[in-house]
Amino acid sequence: MTDLVQILVSTATVGSALALVALGYSLVFSATGIVNFAQGPLLVVGGYGAYALSRAGVPIVVAMVLAVLGTALAGAAVEVIALRPLRRVDAVADVGWVLTTFAAGLVAVDLVRIGVDSSPHSLPPLVGSVLGRHVWRVAGVAVTPTDIVIVVATLALVVGVDATLRATGFGRALRAVADDREAAALVGVDTGRVVTAAFALAGALAAMAAVLLAPKVFVRLENGLLLGLQAFVAAVLGGLGSARGALAGGYAVAALSAVARTVSPSGSRYEFVAVFALFLVTLAVRPTGLLGCRVAEKH
């Protein structure tokens, strides 16, 4: 029973964070047909940004907001630095954008390491300071307001982004750019701005995942790779380009890894193996994901 509740709590919270990061992958993929390999590192930027600000004495709520905004800027910067030059020149063996977005991520993480430090940090819970430090015990498992806030905030964000994509001018512009960039430009869409905005939004989502999850999971440099890859698996599983798919994929990956952690005798070592296996199976069986429909991939 304890195990089961533990798995559920972990799935709900970690899954929410993964869903947010996955949504970032999806947004960028929708707009450009590429995958932003700097998405994981942006999570690191957001987490360490909030930590550095709060260490400098900024109130935690303000620090988190600033970190999210700052990471949005960093996301936009990734697009400007990594992607824009590619439009002018022949890509490197057709995968130049993988190289450059990944390189931008490396640079971001190294800047964080040099600018802040490389040790793991915890952030005080966002809501703990506002709602008080309640802890409920469910079958012996501690559930905090933070856990609930993560889930609620994630659901709200995903629904909000989904609605934005479906109903607003920005959403229409994004879908138009995704469909045919040149045609979108012809009918007056500022394609450059739409794409940059998608990258910025993806960065903001990654930072939100980082600050929401930080009270539960340490902010670490490795998270860029660890959570970044898991979120990528979630995005692919759910279907790149689908907001609801990102949500479903996030929870599925988190559930699998929570179960793997629980059943493996030696602690958390099999977690990643399970996720990796899921990834390979997804790619082999249904590369477009559960809810994805876009078959074409840029290559």
Place this chain on the structure above:
Amino acid sequence: MADRAQALAVRWWPLAALVGFMLWLGPSQAGNRKWLDLGVEAMILATAATGLNVALGSTGLLSLGHAGFFVAGGYAGAVLGPYLLGDGSIAPDFVVRNAPWFGPVFAVVVGAGLGTALALACCHLRGFHLTAVTLAFGFGVPAVAVLAADQLGGLAGRTVERIPDTRNAFLARGHTLAGVYYTSAVFLLVALWLARNLSRSRSGRALTAVRDGEVAARTSGIDPYRHRVAAFAMSAAVVAVAGWLSALRTLSVSSGSALDVQTESFRYVITVTVGGVGTLAGPVVGAFLLTFGLGLDVFQQHLRDKLGLVFGGLALAVVALAPSGLVGAARRLPGRRCPARATLVSRSVPERADPADQSGETPGRPPARPTLVGRSVPEGAGPTDQRGPADRPRTDPGTVLLSVRGVTRSFGGVAALDGLDVDVVQGSVHALIGPNGSGKSTFVNVVTGVERPAGGRVLLAGADITDVAAHRRAALGVARTFQGVRVWHRMGVLENVLAGGHVRGRAGLGRCLLGLDRAEESRLRARASELLALVGLETRAGDRAGDLTLAEQRRLELARALAAEPALLLLDEPLAGLDEAERDRLVRLVRSLRSGGLTVVLVEHHVETVLALADTVTVVHQGVKLAEGPPALVAGDALVQEAYLGPASGGGGA
């Protein structure tokens, strides 16, 4: 003679410079551990980068997990090998005595094995999916090191035994830094030699063709999946050997953290990118620059611990400023004698182009093709015999070569082919005409295996090939050109034709790597030059295919298709974009091919040409056959006129 000497100098000076540098650095810095060690590091990195380049440059697979193979190679060569060959081993005495020197064998086996396993799982993918899988693989390597901490030593790794200096006077030198230096140099040269052989061979061309255009590769008889897996495995094996060398150098093996593996993997990628993706010299140039550059005192002080920043920044800068790398940029300098070469593929100088040679070549030609079509086509019947089309007998004119029965195929509810029946007679030119969207291109795709029909059968010389993969159909004698031209842009013109003749060569990967394919290669080259002459592109043999005009690219596609010596050639709108002179030229060519016994399916809009050229015309409309018969009859058909001109104007307003 002077020209020849100069050509040799142009071709070999980079290698001469490398060997010269290595021979200078070794003795001159014998007492300076730092520079000698940097030399070793540079050569190890160059070896790894050369390995990576096989995947990245030749095949377009971007791996960010190759450091995993490096670590695995280190463990296999320096830990597993000595363990298995240690005391009590059943291996022959000679092997046991020199056990450490069999390290590279273990590294190659483990590296290739792991690479194959990973490739089998992900080489059906392209682009970012594959990269993500390799990232995940790199991530898993430290996890394995922790899981098997007793044997592998966890993240910190373990020390390995030096190569003992007592057992063999010569090999014993290996335990010194100088010994490691020269060992690394030898392995780097071997890696370069293999890469060079590969780039000039049938297998290497197939890899590049897969990278530059998978559909055209498949219809030329190249299996993309198999070639990707092979490239990935080779690449992993070479990187694994570099890992073994590194174990010799540091006397330790460790994976480091997941971030370390990632950074190290990226180091190989950036090394190749800085030097020049897909070039032979690129990885070496990149490795020496990066290693010696970072080895300078000023960098040692400030940048040694900022590798992410350095490598990431370099990658961004190179892609933005010189995406073809330093070697690529150098080739574009004004005044260079050699035109730019975008791929590994060597400059195409036909080695033996004099006709006397070719006439004597028939005995060297592969024995009767083991194909379905081979039975109905006499030995030697191939478009190569254009010099004397008259003496080539038509085979059983009247036999049906291609039979398409009730084929259906639809796209999103719209039927492109709706139960189409077509029989193409051996040795005829069979034209398929119809309005846009009538399903003609889908027909070609279904016959060549590019698309699978939803229903119906495709028979070639009576055998059902409906379920045969596109690349196998090419081997059975089916070749095609494309409506939207699909030459391999970054390969040379001659290389395009050579790769088109893939199914006519037999050199396997091993022979290609060891350079044992030269006889076959010169035969293929002679034939390819002949085909280029046939389509009038002989003067462009050394150019990049992407630099040709559209009309020239169409001719190149034709030569490429003929290189496969097909029995059935499908031309998908070959006249689009050609002017009148070029049209006439093509018509003459198709006629001469037919008189040589080739069966041609011609999909075309240009009615005049069709009427002039075709023996039989099938009119397709909305996926069904509207009319069929000799051109003159079909042209007068009211239904046909209606389909083309609309009901109101057809047949005088009926």
